[in-house]
Amino acid sequence: MSxxxxxxxxxxxxxxxGHxxxxxxxxxxxxxxxxxxxGMLGPSGSGKSTILTAMALINPPTSGQIAINGTPVLDGSKALVDLRAFRRQHLGFVFQKANLIPFLTALENVQIALEVNDTAPKAARQRAMELLDYLGVAERANNLPVALSGGEQQRVAVARALANNPSLILADEPTAALDSQRGRQVMELFAKVAHERNAGVLVVTHDxxxxxxxxxxxxxxxxxxxxRAPENGVGNQS
Incomplete structure (x- = not known):
């Protein structure tokens, strides 16, 4: 097994x-x-976001172990690697809101994620453009976030999360601000990323x-x- x-x-x-x-x-x-x-489901306050931020190496647990792509990274609150560097290289995170940098274009928002990981500007620009094309928003590459629809912004956010070819992508309510059609499109993108890019994807959702x-x-x-037992309605397991 892999x-x-x-x-x-x-x-x-x-x-x-104590009390x-x-x-x-x-x-x-x-x-x-x-x-x-x-998919990770549960009522508000159930612990979903706490689990997600622990797995994202943002909010370390009190006890327990986390390994990412075979590398032990956390043992309780003790870091076993440089968490910031490891997170940049191996994790992608997509928030409820796209959180794009407002004064950068769609292309630049993806490109900067590569450049902070020491990718040369020319190679970073090419990789960013390839990702925007893969996610169907290449024609919006030179637009600022304010000129993008909510669904387009989330596609750019997914492209940014994919920039460094992460083994794990975590998404926290990524469709909460979208209508049903755009929400489904974004969810289907996550499935496409998992199956075609060989990434593990965990999505917290109420949808x-x-x-x-x-x-x-x-x-x-x-x-x-x-x-959850397969008979409880996961489409890909029927």
């Missing part, structure tokens, strides 16, 4: 102590293969209209991850 894009084992995140203690994640365990797109795009669904409740 090395998983990410493996998390027994993640636990505790805020406060003020809040357990945000309870012994969460999850593995995502490269080439697989997984039950697009569950059929996922290879697998997990539910989060009270900080715990539970695998």
């Amino acid at each position: 090395t998983p894009a990410v493996e998390v084992q027994n993640l636990r995140k505790v805020y406060g102590s 003020t203690e809040v357990i945000a994640i309870r012994d969460a365990t999850l593995s995502i293969a490269r080439g697989e797109i997984v 039950h209209r697009t569950l059929d795009v996922f290879d697998r669904i997990v539910d989060v409740e009270d900080g715990m991850i539970r695998e």
Whole structure:
């Protein structure tokens, strides 16, 4: 079997102590293969975003282990690698809002993600243009974000997340601000990226209209991850 894009084992995140203690994640365990797109569902406050930011190496857990593409990166709150450099090289993150830099064009927003990782400007520009073309927004390359629709902005954000060919892409409610048609288009893009670019993709979502795009669904409740049985309606498993 190939090395998983990410493996998390027994993640636990505790805020406060004593009578003020809040357990945000309870012994969460999850593995995502490269080439697989997984949906993460759960009510507000269930711990989804805390799990996601832990996996993104932004908000370290209190205990537990995280390995990305076979490399152990976190043991509890102890970093085993340079987290900032590792995150730039191996992870892509897409937010609820595209968070594009407003004074840079679509092309420049993708290009800068490559240049901060020491890619030469000419090569970075070529790679950025290839990604915009792959995601269907090449004709908008020279537009500022304000001139792009919400769906186009998210496509550019996905291109930026793909810039350094990450093994893992994490997305937090990426379709929340989009209508149903554009939301489905963006979700289908994530599936395309997983299957064609061999990336592991985890999407936190409340959008039950697009569950059929996922290879697998997990539910989060009270900080715990539970695998959903295939018969509960994942389109790719029917």
